[in-house]
Amino acid sequence: MTEEDLLRQPPEAYMNEPQRQFFRNLLLAQRLALQARIDEEFQSLRQQEVHSDAADQGSAEEERHWQLRSLEREKRLLDKIDQALERLARGDYGWCEETGEPIGLRRLLLRPMTTLSIEAKERQELRERHLRAD
Template sequence: MTEQELLQQHPNAYMSGQQQAFFRELLLTERRELQERITSEFNELRDHEPSSDPADIGSTEEQRQWQLRLLEREKKLLDKIDRALERLARGEYGWCEETGEPIGLRRLLLRPTATLCIEAKERQEKKEKHLRET
């Protein structure tokens, strides 16, 4: 099924077996690609030859720290994908954890790991902003 076919389905078909299969494949593909990137970046970090030039050491260390932060972010995304796959297996995928309402196909296509509908996410962001300002 293509994204267009998915979006053309009747609203009553929300999270039908076909739609669940579509998102399972989407999540598995993202997971596989992300795992390949993580492995590649990790190998690049591990295989890097140290330099004896002090200027090179500084820039190399800065690059290394940047790569480590990137790896950390990608690992967090990998965990989110795994949790989304678990929700799919339990039949909870696509439903807002806060309200129980549908998250929506368009939102899931943009962010397949979403756990909140747009309204709940906006409330969460407003609350976080308010806490930062106080």
């Protein structure tokens, strides 16, 4: 099934087996690509040179710091993909965890790991902004 096929399906087909399979394949492909990037980054970190010049050493350490932060973000994303795959297996995928309403195919295509509908996400962001303002 293509994205176009997915979007042409009637509303009552929401999260039927072909749609779940589409998102399972999408998530697995994203997981595979992300895991390859993580493995590549780890390999790069292992092969870093030791510099004798203090300036070079400082630059290399700064680069290593940014690589580690990037790896942490990618690891969190990998965890979110795994959680989405678990929701698919349970049959909860595609439904807002706050309201129980459908998240929507277009939103899931843009953010396949999302757990909130657009409206629920907007409310969450509004609450967070309100808490920060206090």
